[in-house]
Amino acid sequence: MTQQILIAVLVLGVIGAFFAVVLYFVAQKFKVVEDPLIDEVAEVLPGANCGGCGKAGCRAFAEACVSQGNLEGLRCAPGGDAVAQKIAQLLGCAVEQGEPQVAVVRCHPANCGEKRRSNYDGLRSCAFQNTVYTGESGCPFGCLGCGDCVAACQFDAIHMDPATGTPVVDENKCTACGACAKACPRRIIELRNKGKKDRRVYVSCVNKEKGALAMKTCSNACIGCGKCAKVCPMEAITIADNLSYIDFNKCIACRKCVVECPTHAIVDVNFPAPAKKPEAPKPAEAPAAPAPEAVKAPAAQ
Amino acid sequence: MNLLNISGSPHVHSDESTKKIMWRVNMALVPALLVAIAYFGINALLVSIISVAACVLFQWLIEKFILKVPTTVSDGSAVVTGLLLAFNVPATVDMMWIVVIGALVAIGVAKMAFGGLGKNPFNPAIVGRIFLLISFPVQMTTWPQVGGLFPMDFDVATGATPLGAFKEGALPEGVTFMDAFLGHVGGSLGEVSAIAILIGACYLLWKKIITWHIPVAFIGTAFVFSGILWLVDSTAYMDPLMTILTGGIMLGACFMATDMVTTPMAKSGQLIFGFGCGLLTIIIRNWGAYPEGVSFAILLMNCVTPLINRWCKPQRFAN
Amino acid sequence: MKTFKMGGVHPEENKISNDAAIEVMPVPQQMVVLMNQHLGAPATPVVQKGDKVKVGQLIGEAQAFMCANVHSPVSGTVQKVDTCKDAFGLTKPAVYINVEGDEWMETIDRTPDIKRECTLEPKEIVAKLKEMGIVGLGGATFPAHIKYSIPEGKKAEYLIINAAECEPYLTSDYRVMMEHAEEVCIGVSILRKALGVPNAYIGIESNKPLAIAKMTEMAKQFQGIIVEPLKVKYPQGAEKQLINAVTGRKVPSGKLPIDVGCVVSNLGTAFSVYEAIQKNKPLIENILTVTGKKLPSQHNYIVRIGTTYNDIIKHSIGELPATTGKVISGGTMMGKAVVNLDAPTVKGNSSVLVMDEAEARRNPETACIRCGKCMHACPMGLEPYLFSSLVKNNRIEEAKEHNILDCIECGCCFFSCPANKPLTDEIRLGKNRVRAMMAAKK
Incomplete structure (x- = not known):
């Protein structure tokens, strides 16, 4: 009896030892030398694999950081400055402070949804609808409302507003990874600086049609009249292809353009009170267009 | 005027729907149900009603309170599962509560746990049946003896099925091909009558819900394989015609192996699937522990369906 | 009766405007x-x-x-x-x-006379097609002069005229055949001459018996025009399917009809070719x-x-x-x-x-029950249900490997889907993404 037990233990022991040796040599042979720093950097990253940095995922980003040795041209938008600093510490390099950004939907929510001109009945995909026709609003540049951006967001930071049919960005959750901007087939969503006290001014329209044509489809369209550019003290506004654009690096959020814009295409968010034009009464088109307060409402959420 | 609708082409639809398909399958099961009621009486009807009600109820409860999605019980798929489950159990009084457990397993575990209709890898009714067979072996193999037409009494005599009897030694006395064809033999509720099942299958073929590939491959393989065995030794193995007429081969081949969700899509894949089912059934029947192997065979082939789908591609237009 | 070999559906024909002149x-x-x-x-x-x-x-x-x-x-x-x-x-x-x-314009011949003789050389015919702005009228509007300039090293053997009109409701080709059979035949002869092929086949679905009779009668007066009655099945009029139905040949994946020696034109195109060449009337x-x-x-x-x-x-x-x-x-x-x-x-x-x-309204989408109807309806032998999930999960590379670009967007898959899934839409989206991916790789 004892003998049998002994034999069994012995046999198993020898087999175990043999495979342990085999395993050891195999492990030595196929050892992959990897910088442990990569693991440390990856540890610091948010791990959402959003792809906002342009790399395949967080791990790929960490590899890029370590192989490069510094953070030049590499930035994890969701992590922001805090993460950048941690990585810089690990790599032992300097870090440049980036301006915090947020995704901005440049299509006027007050227009869409309510004033549908047709009823889209196909696949719920903006990318597909864009190949079929202009979309329910009739604007060939406007939001299509199927929510490709919502599906692309890893942070639950962008949602469809059922009342307007356009997406609304949750500023607190948005990490400015840019996934929504990439997903939008009409390139409506842009990453812009958050601005001081989260206050910012932007043109909420990307319609490049001539003024009259643009106005026909949307009362809040930018008609490229150039009034905003004239009134801007910082020369931050440029007009190209009948469309005005505010450079957020130059803009000081004085809101002169907001009052000047005849179609209320320029919006301001997170300001305490609506901007008012000192002397002149409201423009004639005003009744057709919603009041600035109404425009602000969804973005201020 | 209304707003114009815009969509990509095509702008018309064949008017087919999942709902129509499922209710047509239910229609096709009616002849077998009627035969069951004729032979097993009120028990058969009660077991069927309880099974169907339990399946529908469980699906509704799970969708409403656990998954919190719009309920889809009206599409009739739970009714199909309920009927098929009832068809796979003996029509006895015990079954009237056991079948509820089967329904819970079929709907809850085999169907809804995988995401509901269309996502289940295994045929829910078969999973439910096998669960019951393993959990309640005595009750699941206590077969009511077929008496006269429309027996109304609950305590019918019990006896063996032809397959069970054969496993023990020999076919019961006096069971003819005609008995097996019409269903005048012991067995599970809905599987006894080959003719009733074939009527339902013809309806499905006519409505183009199933194609001939799986049933023919299944029954054909079973017939040929058991025929070879029978030619080798006609005392140890069953007559091939009797083989396909008794037990669950007809029901399995026409209704359970043709379940769209869990079987291959390409014609070639369907032939392989049917072949596998037939082969496994005969193997289990002759050399396995159980007298009947249809449900195990189908379940096993369900496992390889994704593989078959991967390898059996339709013929491309020009390749 | 001839038809293409695989897939296809039969939607309600609804040719209710057949008799309107x-x-x-x-x-x-x-x-x-x-x-x-x-x-x-x-x-x-x-x-x-x-x-x-x-x-x-x-x-x-x-x-x-x-x-x-x-x-x-x-x-x-x-x-x-x-x-x-x-x-x-x-x-x-x-x-x-x-x-x-x-x-x-003074050059346009507006007389009702029918002119049969065409003395132009093939090259002159093609040049005139270009001048007159003739395009294919079957839907794709492919410029005709490009189609009829056969590239170096290729040879046309068949000219196939698509008069299948397999689409529900449409009757314009039918009316042209009924009212302008002679002009159409002249147009076909001109195209035949431009290609230098011995025979031209006019494929007509058998739900238009009057047109088949009329065209057969008229074709007897012309050399090398054969009317081919086809079994009613959609998409008979799709280029690859029509070639398959009439000649039995199959255009390989990623190739053009001319690679199997075929040129396909619409019946309406043949009529406009007649007017352009014989009457100097542009499109x-x-x-x-x-x-x-x-x-x-x-x-x-x-x-x-x-x-x-x-x-x-x-x-x-x-x-x-x-x-x-x-x-x-x-x-x-x-x-x-x-x-x-x-x-x-x-x-x-x-x-x-x-x-x-x-x-007009589409029914709400339900769960796919893997019935495979889309696959059996597909005239190209593709797997629409598979593309649907691949596109949804952005597995574009795999979709390409499963020949998504072979899809002719005929709509048979959506038409036959009991779950009302917008399969054709999803495949179009997938094709766009595959093309974008291929362009990005280049």
Whole structure:
């Protein structure tokens, strides 16, 4: 009896030892030398694999950081400055402070949804609808409302507003990874600086049609009249292809353009009170267009 | 005027729907149900009603309170599962509560746990049946003896099925091909009558819900394989015609192996699937522990369906 | 009876405008002519504001390779050269013309005589097709002069004329066959000569027995024209399927019909070729079906290209019924839903099809039950259900490996899907993504 037990233990022991040796040599042979720093950097990253940095995922980003040795041209938008600093510490390099950004939907929510001109009945995909026709609003540049951006967001930071049919960005959750901007087939969503006290001014329209044509489809369209550019003290506004654009690096959020814009295409968010034009009464088109307060409402959420 | 609708082409639809398909399958099961009621009486009807009600109820409860999605019980798929489950159990009084457990397993575990209709890898009714067979072996193999037409009494005599009897030694006395064809033999509720099942299958073929590939491959393989065995030794193995007429081969081949969700899509894949089912059934029947192997065979082939789908591609237009 | 080998469906035919003879639609007061009425780059306008134009005068010149000339369908003064919103609301370059009278170019032969003899050499024929702005009228509007310039090293053996008209509702080709059989046969002979092929086959589905009889009778007077009756099955008129049905040949994946020695043209194209070559008349008129189950009357019209949808509706039925749900340009299977009824019609238009709200709406999507109906309906032997999930999960590489680019977008998969899944839409989206991926790789 004892003998049998002994034999069994012995046999198993020898087999175990043999495979342990085999395993050891195999492990030595196929050892992959990897910088442990990569693991440390990856540890610091948010791990959402959003792809906002342009790399395949967080791990790929960490590899890029370590192989490069510094953070030049590499930035994890969701992590922001805090993460950048941690990585810089690990790599032992300097870090440049980036301006915090947020995704901005440049299509006027007050227009869409309510004033549908047709009823889209196909696949719920903006990318597909864009190949079929202009979309329910009739604007060939406007939001299509199927929510490709919502599906692309890893942070639950962008949602469809059922009342307007356009997406609304949750500023607190948005990490400015840019996934929504990439997903939008009409390139409506842009990453812009958050601005001081989260206050910012932007043109909420990307319609490049001539003024009259643009106005026909949307009362809040930018008609490229150039009034905003004239009134801007910082020369931050440029007009190209009948469309005005505010450079957020130059803009000081004085809101002169907001009052000047005849179609209320320029919006301001997170300001305490609506901007008012000192002397002149409201423009004639005003009744057709919603009041600035109404425009602000969804973005201020 | 209304707003114009815009969509990509095509702008018309064949008017087919999942709902129509499922209710047509239910229609096709009616002849077998009627035969069951004729032979097993009120028990058969009660077991069927309880099974169907339990399946529908469980699906509704799970969708409403656990998954919190719009309920889809009206599409009739739970009714199909309920009927098929009832068809796979003996029509006895015990079954009237056991079948509820089967329904819970079929709907809850085999169907809804995988995401509901269309996502289940295994045929829910078969999973439910096998669960019951393993959990309640005595009750699941206590077969009511077929008496006269429309027996109304609950305590019918019990006896063996032809397959069970054969496993023990020999076919019961006096069971003819005609008995097996019409269903005048012991067995599970809905599987006894080959003719009733074939009527339902013809309806499905006519409505183009199933194609001939799986049933023919299944029954054909079973017939040929058991025929070879029978030619080798006609005392140890069953007559091939009797083989396909008794037990669950007809029901399995026409209704359970043709379940769209869990079987291959390409014609070639369907032939392989049917072949596998037939082969496994005969193997289990002759050399396995159980007298009947249809449900195990189908379940096993369900496992390889994704593989078959991967390898059996339709013929491309020009390749 | 011949037909293609795999897949296909049989939608309700609804050829309710079969018996409506072709009427002439009056010329509208103002005309907007789009510059891209064909596959490829838009034509370059060669007129300016204030210019006087005559009917048939060149106003848009083909300068790119893949392009076709555009001619004025009316006479009058050019109001402006600008942009215009097309039927889908997209902005396209266009020439606006104020209509004054109806003065045709002197070169155009407007007599009713039928001219059979064609003395032009093949090369001259192709040059004239280009000059006259002829494009394929089967839907794709492929410029005809490119199709009939056979590339070096390839040889055409068959000319196949598509008169299957497998799309539900459409009857314009049928009416042309019934009323202009002789002209069509002359047009086919000219195309046959241009290609130098011994035989031309006219494929007609068997649900048009009168047209088959008429064309067979007429074809006897011509050399090398064979009428081929085909079994009714959609998509018989798709290029690859028609070649398969008539010749039994199969165009390999990623190849063109000419690679198997075939050239396919639409019947309407053959008619316009006759007018262009024998009568010097550029492609300025279309034959359009105005149809719909709920319309008070059914029509077939000969329309100046550029007449707006609203003008056509106004003249034919007054106004759209209150329950209208969809207006389609083309048939129900492959036609496009129109959103802007003020838009001008273009060369490829074959119908104005009005659908009722109830029949236009798609049913809600339910779960896929893996029935495989889409796969069995697919005339290209593809797996639409698979593409659906691959595209949803952005597995574009795999979709390409499963030949997603072979899809001809005939719509059989969506048509037969019991779960109402927008399979055709998803595949189109997938094809776009595959193409984008391939472009990015280059």
